[in-house]
Amino acid sequence: MAKMKVAQVPKPGGDFEIVERDIPQPGRAQVRIKIHACGVCHSDVVTKEGLFPGIQYPRVPGHEVAGVVDEVGAGVEKWKKGQRVGVGWHGGHCFQCEPCRRGDFVVCENVKVSGISYDGGYAEYMIAPAEAVAELPESLKDVEAAPLLCAGITTYNSMRHAGAFPGDLVAVQGVGGLGHLGIQFANKSGYKTVAIGRGKSNEALAKKLGAHIYIDSENSQPADELQKLGGAKVILATAPSGKAMSALVPGLAPNGKLMVIGAPSDSLELNALDLLLKKREVRGWAAGTPVESEDTLKFAELSGVRPMIETYPLAKAAEAYARMMSGQAQFRVVLTM
Numbered sequence: 001m002a003k004m005k006v007a008q009v010p011k012p013g014g015d016f017e018i019v020e021r022d023i024p025q026p027g028r029a030q031v032r033i034k035i036h037a038c039g040v041c042h043s044d045v046v047t048k049e050g051l052f053p054g055i056q057y058p059r060v061p062g063h064e065v066a067g068v069v070d071e072v073g074a075g076v077e078k079w080k081k082g083q084r085v086g087v088g089w090h091g092g093h094c095f096q097c098e099p100c101r102r103g104d105f106v107v108c109e110n111v112k113v114s115g116i117s118y119d120g121g122y123a124e125y126m127i128a129p130a131e132a133v134a135e136l137p138e139s140l141k142d143v144e145a146a147p148l149l150c151a152g153i154t155t156y157n158s159m160r161h162a163g164a165f166p167g168d169l170v171a172v173q174g175v176g177g178l179g180h181l182g183i184q185f186a187n188k189s190g191y192k193t194v195a196i197g198r199g200k201s202n203e204a205l206a207k208k209l210g211a212h213i214y215i216d217s218e219n220s221q222p223a224d225e226l227q228k229l230g231g232a233k234v235i236l237a238t239a240p241s242g243k244a245m246s247a248l249v250p251g252l253a254p255n256g257k258l259m260v261i262g263a264p265s266d267s268l269e270l271n272a273l274d275l276l277l278k279k280r281e282v283r284g285w286a287a288g289t290p291v292e293s294e295d296t297l298k299f300a301e302l303s304g305v306r307p308m309i310e311t312y313p314l315a316k317a318a319e320a321y322a323r324m325m326s327g328q329a330q331f332r333v334v335l336t337m
């Protein structure tokens, strides 16, 4: 039987191991993907450290997968061998529960996450449920498409559902893995784009990415600065600090919305009057469906939004993961196979 290499986590908190496995066969309603690139996302910490209950080990992380369909299982009509595809965070749904019956697959009660519920993209091949697969546009390279399948869709899809219109003030908190994409998407969506970053050093890059205005959170109160600009219709909160996110709420315009897409470990603290007197909202958002990944990729193709990446070969998965965790990567780490 033909073999493949994977980078697996042997147990919660264990170190990455590069091992050989048999290339798996797709079952009914599944496809096998020959992987060309897989982004290394901070959420891979869930698999690495065993943060969700019930994860089975050894487990191969990875939910920013780009490659080609290599084999299709029985009953798969949509996908053909040789087609360029990707898999993101949303790794499949049951079609049976109440949210699925309402077409709201992201909140499926039996939702699967690639690289958590089943082996993901730190590998030469993977098996994915057919409903988790997204088509890649021709002009996007695999290494560019991969981070758009989690970081990209999360920023783009949350922003376009947040209620801002072209010309509205939209702020992106954080100039990092999510933020550097959020700034580009905000600019290309026609918003007056504000980047909120730490220190003067991020200003030039934030402006190059498309920020019209830069707010240095180390030397000013971002909420006050946003109010001087009339208040933000939407703030995309990406930075890993619940405290910093909470402090942005008074920077919202009336009816403005704080979209929480980063996942800090500390809680948000909200002042009721800040919310109710100006009818402000705080809302969470997670990625989206595969067809929304396709929307993201098409918009990136059309507008020129691209992730900034650092690539590592699969054999250096441990190094790539450590680089991502260091917070020093500029800005998305991508494994290549």
Ligand SMILES: [Zn+2]
Binding pocket: 041, 042, 043, 044, 063, 089, 150, 151
């Ligand atoms: Zn992710």
Ligand SMILES: [Zn+2]
Binding pocket: 093, 094, 095, 096, 097, 098, 099, 100, 101, 108, 109, 110, 111
């Ligand atoms: Zn369901």
